[in-house]
Amino acid sequence: MKSSCDLTGKRALITGASRGIGRAVAELLAGHGATVVVHFGSDKAAATHVLEGLQGTGHAIVSADLGNPNEAGQLASKAAELLGGLDIVVNNAGIFVTHDIAELDQQNWQQFWDRTIAVNLNGPAHVLHGSVPFLEQAGGGHIINITSRGAFRGEPAAPAYGASKAGLNSLSQSLAVALAPRNIKVVAVAPGWVLTDMTRDYLEGPAGKAIREQSPMGRTATADEIAHVVLMVVSGQADALSGGIIDINCASYLR
Numbered sequence: 001m002k003s004s005c006d007l008t009g010k011r012a013l014i015t016g017a018s019r020g021i022g023r024a025v026a027e028l029l030a031g032h033g034a035t036v037v038v039h040f041g042s043d044k045a046a047a048t049h050v051l052e053g054l055q056g057t058g059h060a061i062v063s064a065d066l067g068n069p070n071e072a073g074q075l076a077s078k079a080a081e082l083l084g085g086l087d088i089v090v091n092n093a094g095i096f097v098t099h100d101i102a103e104l105d106q107q108n109w110q111q112f113w114d115r116t117i118a119v120n121l122n123g124p125a126h127v128l129h130g131s132v133p134f135l136e137q138a139g140g141g142h143i144i145n146i147t148s149r150g151a152f153r154g155e156p157a158a159p160a161y162g163a164s165k166a167g168l169n170s171l172s173q174s175l176a177v178a179l180a181p182r183n184i185k186v187v188a189v190a191p192g193w194v195l196t197d198m199t200r201d202y203l204e205g206p207a208g209k210a211i212r213e214q215s216p217m218g219r220t221a222t223a224d225e226i227a228h229v230v231l232m233v234v235s236g237q238a239d240a241l242s243g244g245i246i247d248i249n250c251a252s253y254l255r
Contacts, residue, residue, distance in 0.1 A: 140183025
């Protein structure tokens with residue numbers, strides 16, 4: 001389906017696109033004409049299912065462990081090879097693992113901390129470093145980093161997650177300034193709770209009512225709503241957003 005936002009000819013790499021927000025972004029951008037690389041970590045079957053459902057042709061899938069600096073750093077070049085270049089990069093992939101600082105021994109604390117920072121912050125940084133030459137070759141482009149309300153509200157049960165997303169917000173703003181002369185726009189999108197396969201057990205379980213009551217709207221966001229914010233950013237019709245952090249949390253946390 002096309003609208004006033006026509007992405008025909010645009011080439012997009014979307015990390016963590018085999019489910020949830022990443023899948024919704026892949027489907028929406030492809031539906032508006034973009035050619036998409038669906039990145040996945042380990043679930044090739046899910047990524048293939050997403051690929052097969054995308055509108056248009058020329059899409060591809062690629063795997064990489066974003067916690068591995070070499071794999072993360074090479075992801076953009078693999079995607080650019082498959083698509084013939086890059087215009088859009090969406091860093092969506094991330095992990096959320098609870099780790100209580102008061103309960104864990106040093107070894108387990110270090111394990112949870114290091115893995116979360118590696119995937120959620122270092123991984124996107126390496127992906128972006130590899131992406132810049134291709135975006136510059138395209139005459140400019142858009143980078144969107146999916147961060148979190150937790151960067152501001154705090155994540156007491158998963159402090160590495162909150163720290164990683166705060167770092168990604170800061171990285172986004174730093175790169176918005178650094179890459180502006182290259183016509184590369186950088187925006188962070190910071191959702192609160194979003195109904196996805198990963199969160200469904202929480203939101204449809206005993207804790208769901210309390211989570212929804214954090215919002216005066218009495219609900220959480222949907223993956224499609226996040227995807228439409230990404231679409232607005234990459235449309236080229238709102239490039240003054242570069243350097244911004246867009247909150248989308250149903251008014252559950254205001255700053």
